[in-house]
Amino acid sequence: MTQNTSAPLAGIRIIDLTSAVVGPYATQVLGEYGADVIKVEERSGDVIRWICGRSPTPGMPGKFLHMNGNKRSICLDLKQEEGRQALLKLVDTAHVFLHNMRPAALARLGLDAETLRKRHSPLIHASIVGFGSKGRYAGRPAYDSILQGGTGLASLFATHGAEPRYVPYVVVDRTAGLMVANAVLAALFAHQRDGAGRTLEVPMFESFAALLLSEHMYGHTFDPPTGPLGDQRLLDANAKPVQTRDGYVCITTNTDAQVKRLFEALGRSDLANDARYATSLARIEHVSEFFSARADVVRQFSTEELMERLLEHDVPIMPCHTLDSLLQDPHLRDVGLIENDTHPTQGAIKRIKPAMSMSGFQAKLRHHAPHIGEQSTEILRELGYSPADIENLFNRGIALAHKPDPSSRPQ
Amino acid sequence: MTQNTSAPLAGIRIIDLTSAVVGPYATQVLGEYGADVIKVEERSGDVIRWICGRSPTPGMPGKFLHMNGNKRSICLDLKQEEGRQALLKLVDTAHVFLHNMRPAALARLGLDAETLRKRHSPLIHASIVGFGSKGRYAGRPAYDSILQGGTGLASLFATHGAEPRYVPYVVVDRTAGLMVANAVLAALFAHQRDGAGRTLEVPMFESFAALLLSEHMYGHTFDPPTGPLGDQRLLDANAKPVQTRDGYVCITTNTDAQVKRLFEALGRSDLANDARYATSLARIEHVSEFFSARADVVRQFSTEELMERLLEHDVPIMPCHTLDSLLQDPHLRDVGLIENDTHPTQGAIKRIKPAMSMSGFQAKLRHHAPHIGEQSTEILRELGYSPADIENLFNRGIALAHKPDPSSRPQ
Numbered sequence: 011m012t013q014n015t016s017a018p019l020a021g022i023r024i025i026d027l028t029s030a031v032v033g034p035y036a037t038q039v040l041g042e043y044g045a046d047v048i049k050v051e052e053r054s055g056d057v058i059r060w061i062c063g064r065s066p067t068p069g070m071p072g073k074f075l076h077m078n079g080n081k082r083s084i085c086l087d088l089k090q091e092e093g094r095q096a097l098l099k100l101v102d103t104a105h106v107f108l109h110n111m112r113p114a115a116l117a118r119l120g121l122d123a124e125t126l127r128k129r130h131s132p133l134i135h136a137s138i139v140g141f142g143s144k145g146r147y148a149g150r151p152a153y154d155s156i157l158q159g160g161t162g163l164a165s166l167f168a169t170h171g172a173e174p175r176y177v178p179y180v181v182v183d184r185t186a187g188l189m190v191a192n193a194v195l196a197a198l199f200a201h202q203r204d205g206a207g208r209t210l211e212v213p214m215f216e217s218f219a220a221l222l223l224s225e226h227m228y229g230h231t232f233d234p235p236t237g238p239l240g241d242q243r244l245l246d247a248n249a250k251p252v253q254t255r256d257g258y259v260c261i262t263t264n265t266d267a268q269v270k271r272l273f274e275a276l277g278r279s280d281l282a283n284d285a286r287y288a289t290s291l292a293r294i295e296h297v298s299e300f301f302s303a304r305a306d307v308v309r310q311f312s313t314e315e316l317m318e319r320l321l322e323h324d325v326p327i328m329p330c331h332t333l334d335s336l337l338q339d340p341h342l343r344d345v346g347l348i349e350n351d352t353h354p355t356q357g358a359i360k361r362i363k364p365a366m367s368m369s370g371f372q373a374k375l376r377h378h379a380p381h382i383g384e385q386s387t388e389i390l391r392e393l394g395y396s397p398a399d400i401e402n403l404f405n406r407g408i409a410l411a412h413k414p415d416p417s418s419r420p421q
Numbered sequence: 422m423t424q425n426t427s428a429p430l431a432g433i434r435i436i437d438l439t440s441a442v443v444g445p446y447a448t449q450v451l452g453e454y455g456a457d458v459i460k461v462e463e464r465s466g467d468v469i470r471w472i473c474g475r476s477p478t479p480g481m482p483g484k485f486l487h488m489n490g491n492k493r494s495i496c497l498d499l500k501q502e503e504g505r506q507a508l509l510k511l512v513d514t515a516h517v518f519l520h521n522m523r524p525a526a527l528a529r530l531g532l533d534a535e536t537l538r539k540r541h542s543p544l545i546h547a548s549i550v551g552f553g554s555k556g557r558y559a560g561r562p563a564y565d566s567i568l569q570g571g572t573g574l575a576s577l578f579a580t581h582g583a584e585p586r587y588v589p590y591v592v593v594d595r596t597a598g599l600m601v602a603n604a605v606l607a608a609l610f611a612h613q614r615d616g617a618g619r620t621l622e623v624p625m626f627e628s629f630a631a632l633l634l635s636e637h638m639y640g641h642t643f644d645p646p647t648g649p650l651g652d653q654r655l656l657d658a659n660a661k662p663v664q665t666r667d668g669y670v671c672i673t674t675n676t677d678a679q680v681k682r683l684f685e686a687l688g689r690s691d692l693a694n695d696a697r698y699a700t701s702l703a704r705i706e707h708v709s710e711f712f713s714a715r716a717d718v719v720r721q722f723s724t725e726e727l728m729e730r731l732l733e734h735d736v737p738i739m740p741c742h743t744l745d746s747l748l749q750d751p752h753l754r755d756v757g758l759i760e761n762d763t764h765p766t767q768g769a770i771k772r773i774k775p776a777m778s779m780s781g782f783q784a785k786l787r788h789h790a791p792h793i794g795e796q797s798t799e800i801l802r803e804l805g806y807s808p809a810d811i812e813n814l815f816n817r818g819i820a821l822a823h824k825p826d827p828s829s830r831p832q
Contacts, residue, residue, distance in 0.1 A: 018611035043607040061701045064647040072642025076635035145755035151737040159662045159671030160739030162747040166589040175661040177588050178577040179636045188599035193777050195606035196454040200429035202613045209780040216758050216776035224487035225590040231483025233769035236475040239744050250586040251570045260570030290472045326562040328571030333650050336573040344556035347627050358644035365627035366604050369620040
C-alpha cells in the first residue's frame with residue numbers, strides 16, 4: 011500500500027460497517043481525501059453488490075466499484091464471538107467507527123457508542139439512522155425512496171395535474187452521505203484539537219426534511235405568512251429545459267442583466283425592455299408569463315444557434331445532456347473526469363475521478379474496489395493474528411474471503 | 422457574541438464572499454458546526470435576498486433566513502481601494518476565504534489564491550466554480566438548473582414519453598454546497614496538523630456529473646458493457662409512490678425478506694412465493710412486473726391500513742407527505758426540527774434546526790440572519806478601525822449598512 015503523505019486525511023482510519031449508499035458514499039468521499047477505510051462486510055457482502063446489475067465476476071457491479079474504491083474489505087461473522095472480538099481489535103486501531111445498523115441490532119452486537127467509547131475513548135462513533143433516536147419513528151427501516159416520499163419531495167412533482175414521483179437517482183441517500191462526511195470531518199477536526207472522541211448521529215429523514223424545508227418553507231417561514239408554502243419559481247410548470255427547433259436546451263436567467271441580454275441576443279429588444287420582465291420582483295409576479303415568453307422566443311432557434319448566441323452574450327446555457335452525450339462532453343474530457351482503467355478482476359472499466367482539487371494533493375486511487383473480504387487475511391495479520399490463528403478463523407467461517415475465480419474473468 | 426466553546430469549529434473564521442445557494446449553504450453547515458462566518462456583501466446584497474419572495478422588511482425572505490443564520494454581514498464596496506483593503510485586513514484574521522466569483526472578476530480584485538496566499542500563507546482559499554479551470558467551459562456562468570440539464574439529470578425524467586424537467590429544488594446547488602463544506606473541512610483538518618494553507622476548487626458541473634455517473638454508468642462501467650447505461654430500477658416508470666385506496670404511500674422493499682413480508686402482510690402468500698419476485702436478481706429481470714404486481718395489491722388498501730400492517734411486518738413505509746403535512750409530522754415535532762422563534766426585525770418565524778447530533782455539542786443559533794452590512798461597524802472596529810475611520814468609510818460609501826426601518830416591522 012502506497013501512502014500519499016500529502017492527503018489531508020492520511021493516517022486516519024475509518025471502520026466502515028455500512029452498506030448500500032449513504033455510508034459507502036460518505037466513506038468514498040473520506041477515502042478520496044486519503045482516509046484509510048476498512049470496509050467490514052458480512053458473509054453476503056454489501057447489498058449494493060447484488061441489486062445493481064451484472065458484473066464480469068459476481069458481486070462487483072459498476073455502482074459498487076464507483077463507491078468503494080480506496081477501501082479494503084474484511085469479512086467477519088460478527089455473530090460469532092471471535093469475529094466480534096476481531097472487529098473490536100480493529101476498532102481499537104481506528105479514529106472513526108461508522109455504521110448504518112438499526113439500533114437494536116447494534117446493541118445486540120455490543121457495538122453501540124457507549125460500549126465502544128468505554129473501550130476506546132478517543133473514538134468517533136457515528137450512526138447513520140433513518141430517523142433520529144429522539145423521535146417516535148426511531149428504529150424504523152428507511153430507504154431513499156420512502157424518504158423521498160416522506161420528506162415531501164415526491165409530492166412536489168404532483169403539481170399541475172401530475173402524479174407524485176421519485177427523483178431518478180437516490181438523492182436522499184447521496185445528500186445524507188455528504189452530510190455524514192461533513193459530520194465525521196467536523197468531529198475529526200475537533201478530535202485533532204482536543205484528542206476527544208465523540209458520538210454522532212445523522213438522521214436521514216430529519217436531515218433531508220431540513221434541507222427541503224429551507225428551500226420551500228418560503229412565505230410560511232413568517233407568522234403571518236408573507237406568501238405561499240413552496241417556492242413557486244421552482245414548482246412552476248415551465249421550470250424545465252426549453253424546447254428549441256431541434257431539441258432541448260437549459261437556459262437560466264436570474265439577474266435583470268441576464269434577462270435583458272437573453273432577449274437582446276435573440277433579437278427581441280421589445281421583451282428586453284418589457285417592464286414585466288425587467289426586475290426580479292416583476293418576474294416573480296409574472297413568473298408564468300415570463301417562462302412562456304422565453305419559451306416562445308427560444309423555440310425559433312436551433313440548439314446550436316442558441317448555444318453560440320447566448321454564450322457570446324454571457325447568458326448561462328448548457329445543452330440538455332443525456333447520459334450518453336454526457337460521457338462524450340468535451341469539458342469532462344479536458345478535465346479527465348472519466349478515466350479508462352483496468353480492475354484486477356473485472357477487466358477494462360471506466361473510473362470516475364474526484365472532481366475537486368486541492369493544492370499539494372493529488373487524489374489517487376490507492377485500492378481498487380475490493381471483493382468481499384479481499385483483505386481479510388492482510389488486515390488480520392496487521393492486527394497481530396498469527397498465520398495459524400488466521401487459518402483457524404477461516405476454517406471455522408469466522409473470517410471469510412470470496413476469492414475471485416480466475417476462470418470467470420472477462421476476456 | 423456568546424462563544425460555544427465545545428463547538429467543533431469554534432474559533433475558525435471563514436470570510437464568505439459567496440451569494441445565492443452553493444456557498445451560503447456550505448457556510449450554513451460550517452456555521453452550524455461553530456465556525457465564525459463573516460458574510461461579505463456588496464451594496465445590493467446576496468441575490469437570494471431579492472428573488473425568493475416577500476419578507477416583513479425587504480431583503481429578508483425565508484430562504485435567506487434559513488441559510489444565513491450564524492453569520493455576521495459586512496457590506497463593503499470592493500471596487501474602491503479602501504474597501505478592498507478592509508477586506509484584505511479581514512482575510513488576514515481568517516482561516517478560510519470562500520468565494521463563488523468568476524475567475525476574471527476575482528483576479529481583477531486581486532483576490533485570487535496566489536495573491537491572497539502570498540499575503541497570508543496559512544489561508545485556505547476555496548473557489549466554487551461552475552466549471553473546473555482546466556476544461557474548456559472554465560469561466561462560463563452556471564446556475565443550478567442549467568447544471569441539472571447539463572449533467573443529464575433533466576433528461577433522466579424524459580423516459581416513458583415524458584419531457585425533460587428539473588427536480589423541484591436546487592439539487593445541484595445543495596449537493597455542491599455539501600461538497601464544498603467537505604472540501605473546506607478536509608483542508609481545515611490538514612491545516613490543523615501541518616499549519617499550511619491550501620487552494621481548493623470545487624467545480625459544480627464535474628462534481629455533480631461524477632455523482633450522477635456513479636449512479637447511472639451502470640453496465641457501461643465495463644468494456645464490453647455488462648448491461649445498459651442507466652440504472653433501470655431507478656428509471657422505471659413504476660418507481661414512484663404507490664396509489665392506495667385513498668392516496669399515495671411510499672413502500673420500498675430491497676431485500677428478499679422484505680418482499681416476502683410485504684406480500685404476506687397483505688395476504689398474498691402466492692406472490693410471496695412467486696419465483697419471479699423471490700430473489701433480487703429475479704426482481705431485476707422482472708422489474709416492471711414486480712412493480713405492477715405490488716401496485717395491484719397495494720391499491721386494495723387504505724393508506725392507514727397499509728401503514729399499520731407494513732410497519733408491523735417491518736416493511737419500510739412512509740406516508741407520501743406534502744409540505745403541509747410534513748410540517749405537522751409527529752416525529753419532526755418530537756425531535757423539534759422546526760422551532761418557533763422571533764427574529765429581531767422580522768418578527769415571528771419558524772426556524773429550522775440542524776438535524777445531526779454530536780455529543781458534547783449543542784448546535785445553537787449564535788446570530789440571527791443579518792441585514793446587509795448589519796455588523797459592518799462591529800467588524801471594522803474589531804479590525805482596529807477607529808470610530809472616525811469608520812464614519813469616514815460610511816460617509817464615502819465604502820462601508821455600508823442597511824439599517825432596518827423600525828416602522829416596517831411586522832405588527
